[in-house]
Amino acid sequence: MTVALDRRYRSVPARLFGSPAFRMVGKRLLMAIPIMLGVSVLTFWVLNLIPGNAAQQLLGAEATPEQIRALEAQMGLNEPAVSRYFDWLGGAVTGDLGRSFVSGQDVAGQLGERLTVSAELTGLALIASVALAVPVALLAARRPDGLFDRVSMFVSVSGLSVASYVLALVLVLVFAVRFAVLPAIGYVPFAEDPVENLRGMVLPATAIAVPLFCFYTRFLRGDLVDQLQGQDYIVTAQAKGIGPWQVLLRHAFRNSSFGLITVVGLNLSTLIGSTVIIESIFAIPGLGQLMLQAINTRDVLVVQACVIVFAVVTVLANLITDLLYAVLDPRIRYGSG
Amino acid sequence: MSGERADTLAPPGSGRDAGRALLEVRDLRVRFSRGGRRVHAVNGLSYRLNAGEILAIIGESGSGKSVSARTLMGLLPPSAQVSGSARFEGTELLGMPEREMRGWRGAEIAMVFQDPARSLNPTMRIGAQITEAIRAHSDMSRKQAAARAVELLKLVHLPAAERRFYEYPHQLSGGMRQRVVIAIALAGEPRLLIADEATTALDVTTQAQIMELLLELQQRLGMAIILISHDLGLAASYAKNVVVMYAGRAVEYASAEELFAHVRMPYTQALLGAIPLLEREPHALLPVIPGQPPDPAALPAGCPFRPRCAAATDACLEPPPFEEHEPGHWWACWHPAKDPAEDPARDPGEPGGAHARPVKDGVQG
Incomplete structure (x- = not known):
């Protein structure tokens, strides 16, 4: 009866897919969509407010207004900002982020x-x-x-x-x-x-x-000392007669790792x-x-794309953090109570 | 200074019918230095415990009972200064090097703590927490230790032991968690179990179950138990002998029957009076001990209970010695309560004394 015990430990992937954590991933990714939209609108708007555009930057200070207007027309910069945004958005959802004004890449x-x-x-x-x-x-x-x-x-x-x-x-x-x-x-x-x-x-x-x-280092050291000096389960562990490193690694560090x-x-x-x-x-x-570089040359589409990537990384980083909790902390993995 | 007195003084419990001593504590003193203040947590505690017996240490919070117990296991913070002696089967525990002490923790002396919600590691499976304790003192394989852990869980009557082995503490109720903590304590087959307010955080029904379990284990495994509690009634029902502590020192020691029949120290008497009784009138005020326990950083001169004691006189400015005034009955008081048989003014039916009783109860009248 007790021999078959070991099999009940479930592997990490099995835990992940069967757990509330997996549903959380889906929810978070859906939530990322409005975040991306908001970030892109904001970037577009701010870049639009800054005086000067890519055409002016490319042609330099010596350019005549006619030359600038001609290049603006060629780049599509003479269109209203709203329609330019939706043009970009239409491309972006199909994976086409446009071409750089500056390098043409x-x-x-x-x-x-x-x-x-x-x-x-x-x-x-x-x-x-x-x-x-x-x-x-x-x-x-x-x-x-x-x-x-x-x-x-x-x-x-x-x-x-x-x-x-x-x-x-x-x-x-x-x-x-x-x-x-x-x-x-x-x-x-x-x-x-x-x-x-x-x-x-x-x-x-x-x-x-x-x-x-x-x-x-400072954060983890502080958290470990708090655990070691203030937590009853540390005393329980010490009272078992196990060594100080075992207390530190198996007990204090495991609990401190959430904070880290x-x-x-x-x-x-x-x-x-x-x-x-x-x-x-x-x-x-x-x-x-x-x-x-793109901000300096008012290369709107490149800035836009960079900002979106930063937003995606932030959302993913938070998501991975929460998933790691779920892997490490059984109270979250199985729900409380 | 106090050392020579302790040597001439045999600790309570070493009377005529004393059996084989498992633990002998003499003149134990523990002091902490906190922010320049010296806190005297234990001030000369002596007692003796025989193998397989249950001793209760009773006192209010801050009376030094938990500190004195943790001292035995070397589990005090480094700022603690300890003096005196605590011999476990003749081996001195105090001042033992940490490495050596580790061999005693869990194997000879184990401990069960007050709050089972906090005394288990929330991130480790129950099984892992028990097998860790088993493997600390044996060279069992993982498999053998797991089988032994399930045995221990069954020994403490944890329902569905095999399944619980894989669960986490938060999946268990308070009573079940305390059973797990007890199973961990039993892992090293200790000869002394210290139950530090082990039932205080539990509801009354569960309390009784855990106490019954401890009693059963004590009889089955022949362990000695130190029962640390603020609950004199609990001590009386389960312990053979009782030490009452106040402000870090023992103020009364006797067998449980003797203590209840002939309470001497006014503090013990007041504690007894504060136990709610079914016989009392409904809505009668529960007697309380007036005042606060003394600040362990600024103890009063003389008897520490003097400021709260109704029987106190000028004599109490001199500290009363803790001595064996009657065979097997020790107390530290200049004005011990009289035997109820010799004192017709008191109601012999109730254990509480006059000092703890508000006028409303009308016993004095």
Whole structure:
């Protein structure tokens, strides 16, 4: 009777599809539609309010009004904003995001390229920061106010008070200029040369990861200490006679991980903002750089597409956060009561 | 300073009919330093517990009963300063290195806590939480430990034990959770179980069931139990001996029958008076002990109960010694209550004393 017990543990996919979490995904994705619409209307409207348009930017200050009007007509910029928006929307729902006014390239294709680059950069930064923050926080929480805790606290407070673009410049100065061990700028596609690609990613990813690492370390350390000192189930675990690491990992960390996941999920959307600056500093052809250039040239369709991608990433990040809760927290997975 | 006195003083429970001592606590003192303030949680507690017996430690919240129990398991925060002695079968528990202490926790001494909703890890399956305790003190395989865990769940009468093994704490009722906590405590086959207000958070019916379970386990497994409670009635029904604590020290010790028949310490008497009784008139005010328990950071001089005691005199400014005044009956009081048999003014039918009784009850008249 007790031998067959093990089979009742269900696999993670089985849990996901059979659970309320799966219905939640559908609901969230449907909710994303009005969000996308709202974001696109807002972007279009704001860009329309800014004086100057792509035709003026392309022709420069010397152009005559006739030349500008002619180019505007050619680009379709003389039509009213509302009809231009619906033109764009009609294309967008079929996957056609139009062509860039400036480069004439297909926006969707350009976006795909840039997105891979940005995703690699932020992905590396995120993985590195969490992967380092977890062991450091665990070691610090093992002996609160111990030497390791104090040192890690000092480091993380210092790291938090440095802006990532300042850090980026310092990194360039030290590792690219002074010691010349890593490239300061430039990007080599992964498929072309994986080693060069990663070498080029080290400095920008570090610049993004350090403040994140510091924040995650402080947050997780604080949460772990709260669990260890304030929770009865920790005393139960200690009373079993198990070792301090087992108490920390199996009991405190498991419960603290919910808080960490929330923070990482919320961070993900602000992370996109920091890539705009970092990509410009390191001349990395990512989404942030593309959007910055497009805003300068009033390349409305490209800006529009970038903003939509950012919105999608934010919605997905929140969705993944909630799904992770469902995987980790049985109270949510099975519903309460 | 207090050390030499403790050595000459045999702790309560070591009387003529004392059996084999499982636990001997002598002059236990626990102090915390909190923000510059010294908090005296336990101030010289002594008692003795024989193997297989049930001892109740009774007191209000803040009387130091839980702290004294956690001290035995080395589960106090690092800021605690502990002195005195607590010998478990001759082995000194106080000051034992953490690593060594871990071998005793769960294996020799286990604990059941007050709130079963909080004392289980919400993210772990019931089974995993029990097998963890089993495997901490044995080299059983996962499979063997799982089978043993189901056995333990059956031992604590958890319905549908095999199914519960895979469930999470939030899927269980309060009483069922407390059964799980007890199963965890039994995992290492301890010889001493400390039940720290183990039934306080439960409803009355469940309380009785859990107490019956503890009693059954004590008889079946021959465990000793320290029953920590604020409920004197509960102690009387289940414990062999009772220690009454006030402001971190023992104020009265006797067997449960002796204590109820011949209560001496005015504080115990007042506690007894505060138990609701069916015989009492409907809507009669329940007697309460006037005032507040003393602040453990600023204990009054002399007897700590003096500010709340109706019998207090100037003599009480001197701390009364905790001594064996009658065979097997210890108390710390300059003005112990008289035996009901010798005191015709008191109603022998009711255990409560004059000090705790409001005038409305009219016993004095």
